[in-house]
Amino acid sequence: MERDKGDAPGTLHPKRPGDAKPTGKTELPIPTGANGAGQSPSNMFNPSILAKNIFADPSYPAFRSKILTNTGLDLDLYKSNQLQRRLNSIIHRHGATDLEAYGRMLEENPQLLHKFLDFFTINVSEFFRNPDKFTFLQETVIPGLLREAPVLKVWSAGCSIGAEVYSLAMILSELTPGRRHQIIATDIDRRILERAAGGLYRSDELKNVSPQRLTRFFSQEPEGFRLKPELLRSVTFRYHNLLSDPFERGFHLITCRNVVIYFTAQAKESLYERFAHSLVPGGILFVGGTETIFQHRAIGLENLASFFYRRLPAQSGKNP
Ligand SMILES: C[S@@+](CC[C@H](N)C(=O)[O-])C[C@H]1O[C@@H](n2cnc3c(N)ncnc32)[C@H](O)[C@@H]1O
Numbered sequence: 001m002e003r004d005k006g007d008a009p010g011t012l013h014p015k016r017p018g019d020a021k022p023t024g025k026t027e028l029p030i031p032t033g034a035n036g037a038g039q040s041p042s043n044m045f046n047p048s049i050l051a052k053n054i055f056a057d058p059s060y061p062a063f064r065s066k067i068l069t070n071t072g073l074d075l076d077l078y079k080s081n082q083l084q085r086r087l088n089s090i091i092h093r094h095g096a097t098d099l100e101a102y103g104r105m106l107e108e109n110p111q112l113l114h115k116f117l118d119f120f121t122i123n124v125s126e127f128f129r130n131p132d133k134f135t136f137l138q139e140t141v142i143p144g145l146l147r148e149a150p151v152l153k154v155w156s157a158g159c160s161i162g163a164e165v166y167s168l169a170m171i172l173s174e175l176t177p178g179r180r181h182q183i184i185a186t187d188i189d190r191r192i193l194e195r196a197a198g199g200l201y202r203s204d205e206l207k208n209v210s211p212q213r214l215t216r217f218f219s220q221e222p223e224g225f226r227l228k229p230e231l232l233r234s235v236t237f238r239y240h241n242l243l244s245d246p247f248e249r250g251f252h253l254i255t256c257r258n259v260v261i262y263f264t265a266q267a268k269e270s271l272y273e274r275f276a277h278s279l280v281p282g283g284i285l286f287v288g289g290t291e292t293i294f295q296h297r298a299i300g301l302e303n304l305a306s307f308f309y310r311r312l313p314a315q316s317g318k319n320p
Contacts (some may be wrong), residue, residue: 006091021285027106032244035130054072054084054087054099057099059103060099066103066107071113071138072244075087076264077264078262079262079264082262087099087121089119095163114191116243117189121189124258125163126206126208127164127166127205127206127207127260129258131179133175134167134171134208136305137168137171137286138171138175141286142175145252146176149252149280150179152181152182152252153181153182153251154168154181154251154254155251156186156254156255157186157254157255157275158186158242158257159193160187161192161196162193162237163201163208165196167216171232172234173230182236185235185237186240187239188239192262198226198236199231200224201218201224201227203224215262240319242259243263243267247274249281250278250280251283252279252282252283252284253258253286254275254278254284254286256271256275256285256287256288256290272296272299274313275290276300283310284309284311285301285310287309289307291307
């Protein structure tokens with residue numbers, strides 16, 4: 001699947017075994033060709049651009065608009081220091097002399113856009129990340145939600161390789177055997193969504209999966225451990241850009257973890273407000289360790305426990 005703007009947001013269904021290979025993060029080699037040893041100094045990457053303010057670069061507006069058009073990613077909504085660091089590092093890795101030259105490389109070779117997005121969006125994830133929080137989910141949060149609604153609508157936003165959402169699916173399968181919940185997982189990175197739908201994992205991504213769960217939910221294959229069809233079928237993966245696409249409503253549980261760390265304060269604020277309004281009253285937002293929502297009351301959430309916020313009754317918080 002291509003990552004062209006023209007692709008309509010769609011649903012990915014689990015693929016046949018063997019269709020997806022675990023790719024992990026693509027490491028781009030430090031180029032030795034265009035700008036490596038033996039190149040003319042005028043052609044070589046200038047390390048001083050690492051310190052340069054990329055936003056002051058006259059080619060930045062055109063570059064930003066090219067990225068927005070081709071990937072849906074609005075660079076202005078990402079924190080400036082991280083953005084600058086990552087852009088400079090990407091330019092360096094691709095062997096371009098500056099932003100303008102890198103923009104030209106993207107134009108000449110659209111495949112580089114995949115690499116750009118792959119490097120820019122950090123996909124690191126694992127099953128049961130912060131295991132104690134998943135225990136809290138299993139023992140307290142989800143049983144509480146199930147007392148109110150037998151069938152839950154769950155969204156893992158910024159799901160990466162799917163480890164987080166499949167961890168939730170395992171818990172739901174254990175708590176409500178045979179019951180089908182509505183579990184949706186979204187990301188802006190189409191290639192990572194393909195991998196997630198394939199359900200094949202390396203052992204380092206499974207370090208928090210108990211031997212019992214490994215036996216029950218996975219089959220061993222030469223390349224790693226693949227989720228069994230029951231679990232693969234329980235999750236629907238979709239392309240969705242949290243910074244520009246509309247949000248569905250009626251969720252009992254939303255997880256958005258280790259995604260907003262790169263967003264500007266304003267983008268984060270608006271995102272949390274939209275999440276709050278996508279939850280049913282009593283619904284839960286599960287965030288990452290460093291992602292405290294300071295103004296949670298103003299957007300109709302209460303702090304249930306660290307990492308967990310609960311939607312207050314409908315009259316609380318303003319409608320976005
Ligand atoms: C570090 S991973 C987090 C995965 C998982 N939530 C976890 O905590 O293990 C961050 C994910 O956010 C996705 N992401 C970044 N910007 C996004 C956006 N604007 N909309 C949707 N997903 C985005 C990236 O593609 C990446 O897969």
